[in-house]
Amino acid sequence: MISFQRLSLEQVPWDALEAFSDRVIFQARPWLEFLRHTQGAQPVLAVVQEDGQTVGYFTGALLYKYGKTFKGWAAS
Known part of the structure; x- marks a missing residue:
């Protein structure tokens, strides 16, 4: 089960996250801090586990404009 x-x-193991070869700038701590300070975004990070084993991490940010979440960053 995932x-x-x-x-x-404070709990994020930044060294472990940065060690992944497929990480991009938009998942990095400085980018999340930039969004937090300039846009008021709330960084969201989670550990993804399958059957109790860490298989990866989720990185994102919540951004509110005019009282609503900012749409368009993950348009399908």
């Missing part, structure tokens, strides 16, 4: 556990910024 599960997600949200992490506080």
Whole structure:
């Protein structure tokens, strides 16, 4: 079973995240801090586990404009 556990910024193992070869700038701590300071975004990070084993991490940010979440970043 796959599960997600949200992490506080203090709990995030940044070295482990940065070690993944497929990481991009938009998942990096400096980018999330930039969004937090300039846009008021709330960073969201979670550990992804399958059957109790860590298989990866989720990185994102919540951004509100005019009282609503910012749409368009993940348009399908």
